[in-house]
Amino acid sequence: MDWLSTFSYMDWGQVGALTLQHVALVGVAVGLAILVGVPLGVAMTRFPWLSGPLQGAATVVLTIPSIALFGLMLPLYSKIGHGLGPLPAVTAAFLYSLLPILRNTYLALTNVEPGIREAGKGIGMTFWQRLRMVDIPLAVPVILAGVRTAVVMNIGVMTIAAVIGAGGLGVLILTAISRSDMGQLIVGAIIVSILAIIADLLLQWLQRTLTPKGLRS
Amino acid sequence: MNRWLSIIFTLGFALVSTLATAQEKPLIRIGTKVFSEQRILGQMTAQYLQSKGYRTDVVAGLGSTVARSAQENGELDLNWEYTGTSLFAYNHQTEVLSPEASLERVRELDAAKDLIWLEPSRFSNTYALAVPREVAERDGVKTISDLARVVNASDEPHLIAFDIEFANRPDGLAPLVERYDMHLTRNEVRQMDPGLVYTALRNAQVYAGLVYTTDGRLDEFDLVLLEDDKGYFPDYTAAPVIRRDVLEANPEIAELMAPLARLLDDETMRALNARVDIGHESPADVAHDFLRKHNLI
Amino acid sequence: MIELDKLTKRFKQKDGKDVTAVDAVSLTVNEGEICVFLGPSGCGKSTTLKMINRLIQPTSGRVLINGEDTTGLDEVALRRNIGYVIQQIGLFPNMTVEENITVVPKLLGWDKKRCHERAMELMNMVQLDPRQYLKRYPRELSGGQQQRIGVIRALAADAPLLLMDEPFGAVDPINRDAIQNEFFQMQRALNKTVIMVSHDIDEAIKLGDRIAVFRAGKLVQFDHPDTLLAHPKDEFIASFVGQDATLKRLLLIRAEDAADDAPSIRPETPVADALGLLEEHDRRHLVVTDAANKALGYVRRRELRGQSGVVRAFLQPFAATAAFDEHLRILLSRMYQFNRAWLPVLSADNDFLGEVTQESIADYLSSGRSRGKTSIVSPAEGAAG
Numbered sequence: 040m041d042w043l044s045t046f047s048y049m050d051w052g053q054v055g056a057l058t059l060q061h062v063a064l065v066g067v068a069v070g071l072a073i074l075v076g077v078p079l080g081v082a083m084t085r086f087p088w089l090s091g092p093l094q095g096a097a098t099v100v101l102t103i104p105s106i107a108l109f110g111l112m113l114p115l116y117s118k119i120g121h122g123l124g125p126l127p128a129v130t131a132a133f134l135y136s137l138l139p140i141l142r143n144t145y146l147a148l149t150n151v152e153p154g155i156r157e158a159g160k161g162i163g164m165t166f167w168q169r170l171r172m173v174d175i176p177l178a179v180p181v182i183l184a185g186v187r188t189a190v191v192m193n194i195g196v197m198t199i200a201a202v203i204g205a206g207g208l209g210v211l212i213l214t215a216i217s218r219s220d221m222g223q224l225i226v227g228a229i230i231v232s233i234l235a236i237i238a239d240l241l242l243q244w245l246q247r248t249l250t251p252k253g254l255r256s
Numbered sequence: 257m258n259r260w261l262s263i264i265f266t267l268g269f270a271l272v273s274t275l276a277t278a279q280e281k282p283l284i285r286i287g288t289k290v291f292s293e294q295r296i297l298g299q300m301t302a303q304y305l306q307s308k309g310y311r312t313d314v315v316a317g318l319g320s321t322v323a324r325s326a327q328e329n330g331e332l333d334l335n336w337e338y339t340g341t342s343l344f345a346y347n348h349q350t351e352v353l354s355p356e357a358s359l360e361r362v363r364e365l366d367a368a369k370d371l372i373w374l375e376p377s378r379f380s381n382t383y384a385l386a387v388p389r390e391v392a393e394r395d396g397v398k399t400i401s402d403l404a405r406v407v408n409a410s411d412e413p414h415l416i417a418f419d420i421e422f423a424n425r426p427d428g429l430a431p432l433v434e435r436y437d438m439h440l441t442r443n444e445v446r447q448m449d450p451g452l453v454y455t456a457l458r459n460a461q462v463y464a465g466l467v468y469t470t471d472g473r474l475d476e477f478d479l480v481l482l483e484d485d486k487g488y489f490p491d492y493t494a495a496p497v498i499r500r501d502v503l504e505a506n507p508e509i510a511e512l513m514a515p516l517a518r519l520l521d522d523e524t525m526r527a528l529n530a531r532v533d534i535g536h537e538s539p540a541d542v543a544h545d546f547l548r549k550h551n552l553i
Numbered sequence: 554m555i556e557l558d559k560l561t562k563r564f565k566q567k568d569g570k571d572v573t574a575v576d577a578v579s580l581t582v583n584e585g586e587i588c589v590f591l592g593p594s595g596c597g598k599s600t601t602l603k604m605i606n607r608l609i610q611p612t613s614g615r616v617l618i619n620g621e622d623t624t625g626l627d628e629v630a631l632r633r634n635i636g637y638v639i640q641q642i643g644l645f646p647n648m649t650v651e652e653n654i655t656v657v658p659k660l661l662g663w664d665k666k667r668c669h670e671r672a673m674e675l676m677n678m679v680q681l682d683p684r685q686y687l688k689r690y691p692r693e694l695s696g697g698q699q700q701r702i703g704v705i706r707a708l709a710a711d712a713p714l715l716l717m718d719e720p721f722g723a724v725d726p727i728n729r730d731a732i733q734n735e736f737f738q739m740q741r742a743l744n745k746t747v748i749m750v751s752h753d754i755d756e757a758i759k760l761g762d763r764i765a766v767f768r769a770g771k772l773v774q775f776d777h778p779d780t781l782l783a784h785p786k787d788e789f790i791a792s793f794v795g796q797d798a799t800l801k802r803l804l805l806i807r808a809e810d811a812a813d814d815a816p817s818i819r820p821e822t823p824v825a826d827a828l829g830l831l832e833e834h835d836r837r838h839l840v841v842t843d844a845a846n847k848a849l850g851y852v853r854r855r856e857l858r859g860q861s862g863v864v865r866a867f868l869q870p871f872a873a874t875a876a877f878d879e880h881l882r883i884l885l886s887r888m889y890q891f892n893r894a895w896l897p898v899l900s901a902d903n904d905f906l907g908e909v910t911q912e913s914i915a916d917y918l919s920s921g922r923s924r925g926k927t928s929i930v931s932p933a934e935g936a937a938g
Contacts, residue, residue, distance in 0.1 A: 044536075048536035063266075067262065067266050070260075071263060110322075113322065113325050113326065113329065113331075114329055117326065117330060117331050118329075121331075122329050122331040123318065123326050123331050123332070124315070129266075154639060154643040155641075155643045155644075155646070157608070157639055158639055158642070158644070158703075159645070160608060160632075161606060161716075162633070162637050162707070163630070163632035163633030163634075163660060165629050177646065201317055202317070202318060203318065203322050203326075204287075204315040204316070204317065204318050210317050213290050213317060214317060216451040217291040217292065217449075217451035218292055218451060218532070218533045219451060219454040219477075220536075252647075252690060253646045253647045253648060253690035253692065254646055254647060
């Protein structure tokens, strides 16, 4: 394997573009999962009968391999002209992200110390005030841990999205395999790993920053 | 906040792009699979049609069934397809026909799905079994029958690499070993991504492997194609396949594509593939070069 | 100020049976009083407390605050007008001390300045330097400090009524005494009406103006602490208050209650008269007071015998005295400490009010009389209350 030649013939501009694409795909998917997952987690504390079915559904979805999920979505999304491209990829990653975020939100909210919950209720806070002023701030570190899981997982999953034309670093990797181009393959794999590491570190930092001061050790 | 904006943008953009249909020049959406030959064909088609006044959009690197499924669902207009692939993988045929009969049959079957086969190229990118040159010389393996002999003769395992799809299709591996009376144990069959077969052969990690006859890596990796002496592998002539509604809207495409298709034979295709796989040129550059050389643009 | 009218709570258990956790409890607590709900676990005292601020919905019965039936009121608005302190304290860990304290005022719409001033005022009341502590977080505080913050959080919105559920339970025993005393001073100064749940008889006696004893969901006795100790209504209560109930009463009874009407003499009384008086009452000493009944000292019989003149010459200063409002436990302790059989009881202005002796104390304790914090209650009254 000739490293120097790999670095010379690779289109680094394209690599950069694919990396940004990859980040955008994962970012949008996880972002949507937060927007949907956290309120659903709150709903599950309000209506406990929801927690079983919702968590069950999210778990089942996680077990469906990504290629199968893309295959299932293709005919559906084709109806609105988006069977290929970022939309199905983002949808799959969104669905995968739901479980960690949903579950962590629910767990964090239900694990608020009973003394704190009783005090909040007894001094005259409404359910929503308790949520806003106490429960959610306390839940943020745990929710972000779920986000971290979702992001790192989906950075890997999104490499498969190349097969439906969604772009991202998978393009690099799959093309390299089809051409027996070891150099490009390794470059692609390394970039994906670095991306995952950076994302994890960033989110760790975010988790620390957003943890309420009163909880930091 | 920014995240929200980008989400809204993405969703909004998706919506707008689906709504933006009616415009001046017709848009032809071309799909290609992952391997280099497909990318080159896709680029050639796109650049050629552009020079003829069409707008084109190439969605490259799709999984094989994804590309077909997308075309059936109206997401793609034109794909380069192979007679054998459509017959066996998409239409679930089992009979192996002559090249002419294959073309006729597949035309018939796909027409029923509103997919029209335009004038075909001159090359057939069919399967072959290949061995590294040292193996061919050392063990005197020149045909698939030779291979079968070697495999059956000893208890020592001989690993053979197949792509996953071929290994599991009812008209793939099973009838092949039956035809050649090759006794392969489950352990000797290694399934993998088709691109990896070449890597495995180059690294002598397998004894033999299933390759494609127009692949650009055959010469460079010093692989010898074994003769299909019992004529098992079917025809895989390549041709552009277009959706019926797109063809009816743009009937001149059929005539336009013909000269391009006629220019492509086995050797030409193999050479173009090698320029991408070995020479590391981009498919777009190679396509452009070819079209200019033949005065098509 | 707050009246419970036949407050009842019934649950349906998992096996379908009805269980009555609280059975038609009725009582009245006057403004500025501390009422302690006392009883063993499971007796319904906490449930009753929580029905007052509707953390638990009553099955039947009413709660009237200043005459107004609270049944129709919005429960959140009700709770914002009642202070609530629990055993686990429940300070919000993500908020600073100041934010914790000012939660309810902010919900009620007080402006920032007023909230901040209120927080400073309350911190000073519990001897915690606001400049140092307001910006801290609960986890940086000790258990005792957290408990105090919990209490002033309940007082922040200046609600007239305070509900407390075993509020001192989480404080370690060493600090508990000090914190209870501090709370008591605060309550007297602010004149808040308090209903407090406790399972500790000593705490109830120490803090309560009246004690409501619960058993199996029913209110079985509602009395001044001393009356409760002196006249427990049944075996159960008697064993609950403990076999040393009479000793516990020592904390409640004041010197002036147990003082006997011992005679006193003037300094100018002749020795012979004094001796005569001593003989008559079979006493060994006499307290000497001036014309205004201010105590000056005392004279001993053995020193007067065979002497002449006036008693002034033989005046001894008191080795130990008792203030009128000191409780008997202190007096006994002092009597043992100084090896005295008696102590003179003096008013704040040094008036001689009588003497306490072992006898007078025993006499009082067994007399059937008992004391609330404000007045002596005779047995007849005690039984009715």
